[in-house]
Amino acid sequence: MSEIPKLTESYNPNDIEKRLYPFWKNIKIGQPKGHGKPYAISLPPPNVTGALHLGHALQHTIMDTITRQKRAEGYNVLLQPGTDHAGIATQMVVERQLSAQGINKQDLGRDEMIEKIQAWKKTSGDRISQQMLEMGVSADWDNDRFTMDENFSQSVLHAFVTLYEQGYIYRGKRLVNWDTQLKTAVSDLEVVNEERQGQIWYIRYPLTQNPDQSITVATTRPETLLGDMAICVHPEDSRYSHLIGQTVTVPICNRNIPVIADDSVDPEFGTGCVKITPAHDFNDYEIGKRHQLEMLNILNDDGTLNDQCPSNYQNLDRFVARKQMIKELEAQGLLERVEPHTSALPVGDRSNTVLEPYLTDQWYVKMDGLAKEALQSLHNEELTFVPDNWRSNYQMWLDNIQDWCISRQLWWGHRIPAFYDSEGKIYVGLDEEAVRQKHNITGPLTQDEDVLDTWFSSALWPFATQSWPQDSQRLEQFYPNSLLVTGFDIIFFWVARMCMFGKHFTQKMPFPTVYVTGLIRDEFGQKMSKSKGNVLDPTDLIRGASLDELILKRTHGMMQPKMKEAAIKATRKSFPDGIEPHGTDALRFTLLALSTHTKDINFDLNKLRASRNFCNKIWNAARFLSQDSNPVSTYQSVITQALSHQIHLLIQECQIHMADYRFDRYATTIYEFFWHDFCDWQLELAKVSSKDAPHTERMGHLYQVFESIIVIMHPALPFITEALWQARHGEQDSITQQSMPTANNFTLNPEAFELFTALKTLISGIRNIRSELSISPKAKLSLYCSKDEQGLFKQFTPEIQKLAGIGDIITTEKMPSNVCAYVNSDIAVGIDLSGHIDITQEQQRLEKRIAKTQKELDKVALKTANPKYLEKAPQSLKEKDQAVAKKLKHDLDQLHQYLVTIQNL
Numbered sequence: 001m002s003e004i005p006k007l008t009e010s011y012n013p014n015d016i017e018k019r020l021y022p023f024w025k026n027i028k029i030g031q032p033k034g035h036g037k038p039y040a041i042s043l044p045p046p047n048v049t050g051a052l053h054l055g056h057a058l059q060h061t062i063m064d065t066i067t068r069q070k071r072a073e074g075y076n077v078l079l080q081p082g083t084d085h086a087g088i089a090t091q092m093v094v095e096r097q098l099s100a101q102g103i104n105k106q107d108l109g110r111d112e113m114i115e116k117i118q119a120w121k122k123t124s125g126d127r128i129s130q131q132m133l134e135m136g137v138s139a140d141w142d143n144d145r146f147t148m149d150e151n152f153s154q155s156v157l158h159a160f161v162t163l164y165e166q167g168y169i170y171r172g173k174r175l176v177n178w179d180t181q182l183k184t185a186v187s188d189l190e191v192v193n194e195e196r197q198g199q200i201w202y203i204r205y206p207l208t209q210n211p212d213q214s215i216t217v218a219t220t221r222p223e224t225l226l227g228d229m230a231i232c233v234h235p236e237d238s239r240y241s242h243l244i245g246q247t248v249t250v251p252i253c254n255r256n257i258p259v260i261a262d263d264s265v266d267p268e269f270g271t272g273c274v275k276i277t278p279a280h281d282f283n284d285y286e287i288g289k290r291h292q293l294e295m296l297n298i299l300n301d302d303g304t305l306n307d308q309c310p311s312n313y314q315n316l317d318r319f320v321a322r323k324q325m326i327k328e329l330e331a332q333g334l335l336e337r338v339e340p341h342t343s344a345l346p347v348g349d350r351s352n353t354v355l356e357p358y359l360t361d362q363w364y365v366k367m368d369g370l371a372k373e374a375l376q377s378l379h380n381e382e383l384t385f386v387p388d389n390w391r392s393n394y395q396m397w398l399d400n401i402q403d404w405c406i407s408r409q410l411w412w413g414h415r416i417p418a419f420y421d422s423e424g425k426i427y428v429g430l431d432e433e434a435v436r437q438k439h440n441i442t443g444p445l446t447q448d449e450d451v452l453d454t455w456f457s458s459a460l461w462p463f464a465t466q467s468w469p470q471d472s473q474r475l476e477q478f479y480p481n482s483l484l485v486t487g488f489d490i491i492f493f494w495v496a497r498m499c500m501f502g503k504h505f506t507q508k509m510p511f512p513t514v515y516v517t518g519l520i521r522d523e524f525g526q527k528m529s530k531s532k533g534n535v536l537d538p539t540d541l542i543r544g545a546s547l548d549e550l551i552l553k554r555t556h557g558m559m560q561p562k563m564k565e566a567a568i569k570a571t572r573k574s575f576p577d578g579i580e581p582h583g584t585d586a587l588r589f590t591l592l593a594l595s596t597h598t599k600d601i602n603f604d605l606n607k608l609r610a611s612r613n614f615c616n617k618i619w620n621a622a623r624f625l626s627q628d629s630n631p632v633s634t635y636q637s638v639i640t641q642a643l644s645h646q647i648h649l650l651i652q653e654c655q656i657h658m659a660d661y662r663f664d665r666y667a668t669t670i671y672e673f674f675w676h677d678f679c680d681w682q683l684e685l686a687k688v689s690s691k692d693a694p695h696t697e698r699m700g701h702l703y704q705v706f707e708s709i710i711v712i713m714h715p716a717l718p719f720i721t722e723a724l725w726q727a728r729h730g731e732q733d734s735i736t737q738q739s740m741p742t743a744n745n746f747t748l749n750p751e752a753f754e755l756f757t758a759l760k761t762l763i764s765g766i767r768n769i770r771s772e773l774s775i776s777p778k779a780k781l782s783l784y785c786s787k788d789e790q791g792l793f794k795q796f797t798p799e800i801q802k803l804a805g806i807g808d809i810i811t812t813e814k815m816p817s818n819v820c821a822y823v824n825s826d827i828a829v830g831i832d833l834s835g836h837i838d839i840t841q842e843q844q845r846l847e848k849r850i851a852k853t854q855k856e857l858d859k860v861a862l863k864t865a866n867p868k869y870l871e872k873a874p875q876s877l878k879e880k881d882q883a884v885a886k887k888l889k890h891d892l893d894q895l896h897q898y899l900v901t902i903q904n905l
Contacts, residue, residue, distance in 0.1 A: 007626060007727050011619035013583025014543065016723045021133040024722075029071075029736045030138040032078045032477070039075040040478035041067060042462050043132075043139060044486050044494070045147060047086030048124040049093050052131045054520050054528070054603065055487060057538040061588045062517065062595060062663060063485050064137045068715035069658060071138075072740035078478045079138060080465050082145035083125050087413040087454045088182060088350050094120050094412075110411045117412045121146075134542065136584055136718045138736070143474075145465045147457045148414065155464035156414045156457045157430050159505065164428045168366050169406075171418075171426065173295075175285045176405055178358030180303030180318075181351040184409035185362055187453065188402070189493055191355060193344040200341035201326065202271065204334045205231060205248040208256050215240070215248055215259070216336050218270030220343050221280075222329070223322040226253050226309045227298040230276040232287060235261035237272050251334045252325060253310055262287050279359040297359045301409075318356070363407035363416060363450065370500040371398040377509050383499065386515045386661045387597040390488060397492045406453045413451030420446050459497035462510040469505075481511040488516050488599065515661050518601040520594075522574075525602050534574055536603060544581030547572065579605075585717040586611040592716055593671075595663040614671060615720050618710070621679055622724045625703040635701040638795065639685055641749040642756030643705060646677055648746040651712065655743075670713055678709065681760060688802045703728075708741045759796050766804040766831065769820055772898060774845075775836045780807035782832040784819055820901040839902055846899045853895060857888040 024030075032038075041063050046056055067079045094117045095105055105113045125146065132139065145152055163169045176185040201222045204214035215231055228250050233240040240259070247256045264287060265274050278288025279297045288295060300306045305313045305321050313321050329335040346355040375398050377383055378391070385391040407416060419427045419435050421443055429435035432445055460468070462484075466475040480502070486495060495514055502510035521527055522534040529535065535554060537545075545553075551571050555564050589611040594601045650673050657666035686695075686702055707728065714721040714735050725735035770777065783806045785793055793800060793809055800806055812830075819830030863869060864881050 007619070007623045007724075009623075011616050011720070013585060013615065013719065014581060017134065017136075017542075017584050017719050020719050020722055021136065023731075024136075024138060024734075024736065025133060025141055027734060027736075028142065029734070030067075030077075030079055030140045031142060032076050032140060032474075034074070034076050036074040036076040038078070038477045038482075039067070039070045040078040040080065040481045041483050041485065042080040042465060042481050043082065043137070044484075044490075045082045045084040045145075045458065045461060046128050047089055048083050048121045048128065048146075049086055049089045050124055051127055052538060054536050054538055054541075055517075056131075057135060057587065058520060058591045058595070058601070059485050059487070059517055060132060060135050060137050061591045062515070064135070064139075064718075065588070065592065065663070065715045066483070066485075066658065068138060068718060068736070069740065071736070072711065072714070072738065074739065076477070078140055078474075080143065080145070080478075080481075081129070081132065081137070081139035081141060082147070082461070082465060083121075083128055084454060084458055085121065085146065085148045085413060087408055087410050087451060088184065088186070090117060090121065090124075091410055091412040092182070092350055105411070113411050131539065134584060135538065136588065138718075143465070147454075147461075151467060152457070152460075152464050153414060154430075155460055155468055156452065157417050158469050159460055159464075159501065160414075160417055160452070160456075161428055161430055162505070163365060168370065169363060169428075170366065171361060171363050173359060173361050174364070174405075175279070175282055175357050175359055176362055177346060177348075177355045178301070178360070179348045179351050179353055179355055180299075180301070181353040182348070182410075183301045185358075185360065185405055185407065186348055186350070186355065187405065187455070187493075190349050191346045192349045194347050195342060196345050197340065197342050198345075200270070200339050201329075202336040202338070203251060203329060204336055205250065205275075206334075207243070208247040208249050211249070214334075215243065215273050216271045217273045217275045219275055220341060221322075222325055223305075223318050224277045224280045224298070225250055225275060225325075226305070226313070227277045227280050227296045228255075228257055228275045229278055229288060229293040229296060230257050230291065231259045232262050232265050232274045232276050233259065233272060234265040234267045235263065237265075237267045239272060251329055251332065252313075260291055262290065280357050282357055285357070285359075295359050299356060299358060301358075303356060362405045363418075363448075365404040365406055365456075367401045367403055367500075370504055371401045371496075373503045374398060374496065374499040374509075377499065377503055382509045382512065384513050386513060390491060390514070390516045393488075394491055394496060397496060404453075406456050407448075407450040408453055409449075410451050413454065414457055416448040416450050416452060418448040420448070455493050455497055458494055459501040460505075462498060462502060463506055479506065479510070480508050482513075484511045484514045486514065486516065487519065489519070491516070517595065518599050520601045520603050523602050523604040523606075525600065534570065538587060540579050541582055541587050541608060542584050544579055546578040547575060548578075550575055550578060582608050582612045583615060583719070585615050585720050588718075589614065589667055589671075589716055592663040593667040595667075597662070614675065615717065617675055617679060618713075618717070618720055618724070621674075621683060622706065622710075622727070624683060625699060625706055626727070627699075635697040637698075638752045638755055639682070640701055640705075641747070641752035643678075643682055644746040645749045645753040646673065647705070647708065647712075647741075648743045648748050651741060651743040651746070654712065667716060670716060674709065674713070678706075684803060685799055688799050708745070711735060711738050711741055714738075755792070755795075758792055759799065762792070762829065763800060763804045766806070766829075768894075769831055769898075770805065772894075773820070773833070773837050773842055773902075775833075777805060779805065779836055781805060781836065782808045782810060784810050784812050784815055784830040784832070786812065786829075817904050820898060833901070837902070843899065843902050846895055846902065850892065850895045850899065853888055853892045857885065857892060860885045860888065 043063060044059065046052055063079060067077050071077045097120070098105065098116065108116065129141075129144065160169065177188060177191055178184075179186050198220060200218050200220050202216050202218050203222060203225065204216050206214045217231060219225070231248055233244065235241070235244070243259045244261050246259050248259060249256055260276075264283070265272070276284045276287055276293065278284050278293050279295045280299070287293075296308060298305055298308050299318065300315075303318050304315050305318065307314055313324070316324065326335065347353065348355050375395065378395060385394065417428060417430060419429070419432060421427070421441065427435045427439055427441070427445070429438060432447065435441065435445065462481050463475060463479045466472060466479055468475055468479075484495065498510050502508060522536075526534060537553065540550065551568050554567050554571050586608055590608045593607065593611070594603065650669065653669045654666055657663070657669060682702060686698055707725070710721040710724055722735045725738075726733060766781070766783070769775070775781070783800075797809065800809070815830040816832070818832060818834050820833050860881055864878070864885070
């Protein structure tokens with residue numbers, strides 16, 4: 001046998017990872033292959049707006065861990081990669097870049113602007129793909145997709161035309177949320193309602209027939225009075241019932257409007273009178289439809305007042321017009337009073353601009369029928385959520401769904417395939433030629449200028465990536481997907497729409513299970529933001545970053561000096577020494593360990609350091625085993641049989657945790673086994689000379705087992721396990737080609753495991769006595785044991801002597817008085833303490849420890865006996881407190897036992 005290659009002395013993840021991710025891409029580990037059962041996950045396509053953040057790293061780690069596990073189990077796996085064009089967000093990024101150069105998109109024109117965005121898309125898309133590779137994402141890179149590539153775009157157009165022909169898509173004039181900065185409609189789901197301090201103005205509307213009398217209306221948006229079409233009161237409000245049917249004069253514009261009655265008016269709010277502006281308020285819009293009021297639009301698309309307003313207000317910004325209007329109302333004596341008022345203002349999540357309800361022609365999808373299909377699948381258990389509580393959120397949104405506005409007034413996106421003739425008649429088809437042929441049109445046609453909402457194309461992602469609507473082997477194999485991994489913040493945006501479109505177009509739900517990840521916050525539970533200086537970039541955590549690099553990155557693009565200064569200060573406080581490198585595996589393992597079924601995940605750098613230490617532990621274990629081992633070994637003993645038993649259980653536990661999507665427990669199981677069971681015991685025991693077999697045989701067996709262990713750990717820790725595998729088998733071999741060990745590969749042996757557990761218990765107990773009584777580690781202790789323990793000592797004498805620091809082992813009928821008895825399970829032994837301790841000093845120390853432990857136990861007992869605690873404390877807290885009390889009682893008993901022994905010396 002050839003000599004085992006020596007591993008480098010220190011673990012250097014950067015060197016390993018730089019070599020391995022291109023190696024995996026070159027050997028196409030992500031390409032579906034084999035004849036196993038298909039298993040597919042579609043990566044949620046990141047937006048091409050920049051780089052990936054820690055949330056992406058979390059989801060990608062989970063998905064890659066699952067798919068690597070499934071590949072090793074023999075499944076034919078697809079991890080589908082790709083990116084999203086992200087209409088509004090990406091166009092905004094490029095517009096800001098151009099603006100910094102003094103360039104306006106209008107000066108460029110549509111075609112040249114799209115070229116600029118496409119250039120940015122390539123830069124951002126390439127960076128995103130590189131980041132995924134660096135994270136070890138083993139996707140099918142040969143089928144990398146983009147939502148605006150040619151094939152995918154054809155799928156989008158096909159979906160639009162089909163829905164239009166089926167009567168689901170229509171064009172109509174309705175009220176939408178309008179972004180005056182971006183000059184486009186935005187989805188209701190993209191509206192952030194921000195509490196802001198403002199004012200409420202009380203304005204008098206004179207009665208038309210009796211101008212000396214008036215109705216006072218309270219409003220938070222006085223500028224919209226120019227679009228008022230009625231004053232509305234509750235029909236049973238006796239204060240105003242005599243005015244119903246009369247008219248009042250709208251101040252400033254001097255239009256006469258009716259006083260109407262509607263049950264929706266709250267008589268207790270304001271004055272009980274409501275101004276109705278149907279074209280600029282969603283509630284007013286519904287009242288206006290019920291009462292057949294005119295919909296008068298007073299705004300231009302940029303938020304200025306239009307030509308429906310008095311000439312001195314035309315082209316003024318809405319908020320400038322408000323100030324001018326207040327002055328004019330005061331001058332006319334029509335402003336009764338002004339009060340401070342806090343209200344929720346609708347703000348666009350992209351532009352941070354106050355949105356305006358705006359009456360405009362848009363394209364819509366009728367949602368009732370589509371939602372009904374998706375809900376039926378939910379009730380039929382065709383779709384499950386993990387954790388299950390997200391099911392109710394999904395159902396609530398579908399139960400209350402509104403028609404979806406799918407048109408956006410942008411240049412970047414899928415242009416709506418609708419064409420208008422010279423008379424304004426609409427034709428819909430895949431392209432202009434298809435429309436002309438179908439309808440026999442020879443005259444001019446003009447395509448609609450709008451593009452589709454990004455979420456329309458994203459809703460097709462699970463099947464359009466597989467060449468739908470064409471039949472293909474990939475579509476047959478990998479649709480429906482096996483699982484979706486996503487965040488709770490896009491359940492409505494994306495998950496529900498994929499389910500509706502998937503069920504409608506393919507008659508199948510796109511996936512049976514949705515695993516919902518939490519939101520990553522900093523270690524204090526705060527949301528990560530640049531201004532707080534707590535943003536963590538995955539690349540910085542992997543490769544490391546100096547303080548100067550972090551400051552430069554966190555302040556990039558900041559225009560406001562105060563915000564920049566705050567970001568610098570916060571960054572210096574959070575990361576005074578920068579961030580040291582940890583490697584991809586450490587980051588992946590940390591993210592898995594934090595993946596509990598909770599809404600929020602607090603990221604802690606200390607956990608990342610612990611994961612880095614874990615990788616070091618694995619590397620050092622490999623170095624130790626490669627020093628002096630026989631590559632082929634049949635060595636067997638009680639210890640190796642116990643190890644086989646443990647690995648059998650390890651594999652079973654990992655399978656259970658993966659099936660339950662408890663990645664935190666999966667990571668903990670791996671960590672506890674390798675660090676404590678394998679390294680702390682198996683490797684330490686291997687250092688003890690064995691009479692049963694040559695040392696190299698024993699080490700060789702451990703290395704064989706170690707290779708199985710790194711295959712088990714590979715899905716979570718791909719880089720270090722691949723590097724260790726290749727150090728043994730050569731750089732052209734790959735651990736990714738190995739089958740996952742099954743529990744049946746490792747024999748259960750409860751008897752050997754019980755005996756091994758007794759050995760560990762004994763050694764740990766002796767070490768505890770040494771520690772508790774401050775006995776020097778170098779001191780060789782005499783050990784007394786009863787005849788019943790002779791079998792254990794006879795089998796493991798060298799191990800006990802070496803690992804517990806024992807000299808003589810003496811069999812006795814009765815423990816001498818000068819020994820410290822250690823009793824645990826059925827093991828009874830005693831340690832001769834003569835000459836090893838200061839009796840007076842140890843007695844005083846133990847008495848203090850006993851008093852302190854008793855005080856802690858009393859405190860827990862008092863807390864848990866409180867009636868309010870018993871009634872209201874969550875079960876998880878009760879279980880935690882019970883465990884604390886149990887440990888304190890055990891410690892107290894042990895301390896009392898030590899004290900009694902010392903007092904008898």
